[in-house]
Amino acid sequence: VPPWADPEAQPFLRLDGVSKSFGGFEAVRGVTLDIYRGELFCLLGGSGCGKSTLLRMLAGFETPSAGRVLIDGEDQAGRAPHDRPTNMMFQSYALFPHMSVEKNIAYGLKRDGLPRAEIAARVADILALVQMTPFARRKPDQLSGGQRQRVALARALVKRPKLLLLDEPLGALDRKLREETQFELKKIQAEVGITFVVVTHDQEEAMTLSSRIGVMNAGEIVQVGTPHEIYEQPHSRFVANFIGSVNCIEGRVTGREGGHLRIACPDLGAEVTVESGFEAGAGEKVALALRPEKIAMGRTARPGFENMVTGRVEEVAYMGNLTIFQLRTDGGARLRVTQSNTTRTDADVPRIGENVQLQWTGAAGFVLGA
Numbered sequence: 048v049p050p051w052a053d054p055e056a057q058p059f060l061r062l063d064g065v066s067k068s069f070g071g072f073e074a075v076r077g078v079t080l081d082i083y084r085g086e087l088f089c090l091l092g093g094s095g096c097g098k099s100t101l102l103r104m105l106a107g108f109e110t111p112s113a114g115r116v117l118i119d120g121e122d123q124a125g126r127a128p129h130d131r132p133t134n135m136m137f138q139s140y141a142l143f144p145h146m147s148v149e150k151n152i153a154y155g156l157k158r159d160g161l162p163r164a165e166i167a168a169r170v171a172d173i174l175a176l177v178q179m180t181p182f183a184r185r186k187p188d189q190l191s192g193g194q195r196q197r198v199a200l201a202r203a204l205v206k207r208p209k210l211l212l213l214d215e216p217l218g219a220l221d222r223k224l225r226e227e228t229q230f231e232l233k234k235i236q237a238e239v240g241i242t243f244v245v246v247t248h249d250q251e252e253a254m255t256l257s258s259r260i261g262v263m264n265a266g267e268i269v270q271v272g273t274p275h276e277i278y279e280q281p282h283s284r285f286v287a288n289f290i291g292s293v294n295c296i297e298g299r300v301t302g303r304e305g306g307h308l309r310i311a312c313p314d315l316g317a318e319v320t321v322e323s324g325f326e327a328g329a330g331e332k333v334a335l336a337l338r339p340e341k342i343a344m345g346r347t348a349r350p351g352f353e354n355m356v357t358g359r360v361e362e363v364a365y366m367g368n369l370t371i372f373q374l375r376t377d378g379g380a381r382l383r384v385t386q387s388n389t390t391r392t393d394a395d396v397p398r399i400g401e402n403v404q405l406q407w408t409g410a411a412g413f414v415l416g417a
């Protein structure tokens with residue numbers, strides 16, 4: 048049982064109604080959140096949603112206007128950054144340009160007055176962990192972006208904080224290196240066992256890294272869950288659209304049969320059935336949300352699907368690993384469908400102007416409120 052599902056588990060980090068105003072503007076609004084020891088928790092949201100401000104309040108660089116921050120049960124009110132059991136890794140890395148890699152990493156330990164031999168041992172260990180031992184004598188400007196990122200991570204880890212706060216840690220890396228480094232970061236976090244809170248605006252990064260994700264919008268945490276929960280059971284249109292893409296089809300509830308809700312969708316020209324616990328009475332306005340990869344598409348209908356509509360292919364985009372189709376249903380709805388390119392041959396690919404059958408099961412979609 049993961050700690051967040053265990054009612055006995057004590058949170059390691061507790062945010063209790065935390066807000067931050069700048070002048071009259073509320074950048075963070077009433078965030079209440081528990082994070083558990085050993086988690087790699089991502090704060091995910093678009094530009095300006097308040098994620099950096101929230102992280103800075105954990106580090107002690109900003110003072111909350113309201114609410115409390117507790118780390119390991121202790122209220123952090125009034126504590127300066129260096130008096131907290133936290134360390135922060137900045138997007139800019141903030142390495143000292145005139146110091147070698149090992150001196151950069153040793154800096155904080157020296158300042159704390161640790162014995163020389165212990166400093167040397169800890170620096171050597173952490174250099175090995177981030178695979179930078181051969182670069183120990185180099186200066187930051189003699190390193191690649193990815194290597195600098197590892198030095199910054201090593202410097203943040205070497206002080207063995209209980210909580211490491213990372214603001215867009217991979218933001219300076221190009222896409223390819225970023226993707227590789229995500230797995231490395233995750234591996235290092237598991238090895239050191241330190242709780243990480245990571246700020247990112249990149250949904251794929253959040254999906255790759257996280258034990259859980261807190262999705263932010265306009266200063267608020269709008270949903271917290273595992274990557275799987277956030278993708279498969281978003282609670283709102285905002286979250287459904289922010290993580291991946293989704294077809295939202297407006298409709299009205301016509302009734303419930305056991306675990307299934309029936310929804311009349313005029314734009315589909317059909318009544319659909321969805322496996323859902325969503326509580327809505329007959330006549331209520333809702334949306335059927337369908338991920339593009341959950342819709343099966345073919346020239347002929349196949350057995351085993353509860354829902355089917357006919358559509359015409361309007362656009363096709365070949366993306367390599369998958370193909371994206373824009374379709375118009377007979378009822379006038381626009382649908383996006385993706386097909387994985389693992390097994391299909393070119394002859395199977397529906398072309399622009401073709402009519403196809405679109406099918407999905409009752410378990411494929413989810414229901415969102417109006």
Ligand code: ATP
Pocket residue numbers: 069074092093094095096097098099100101248
């Ligand atoms: P980004 O991904 O663009 O960095 P973010 O989600 O990290 O965005 P924050 O940096 O937390 O966003 O900023 C949230 C809001 O608070 C923004 O509208 C920003 O302009 C505002 N803000 C942040 N710091 C200050 C400040 N010191 N004074 C006034 N407004 C601020």
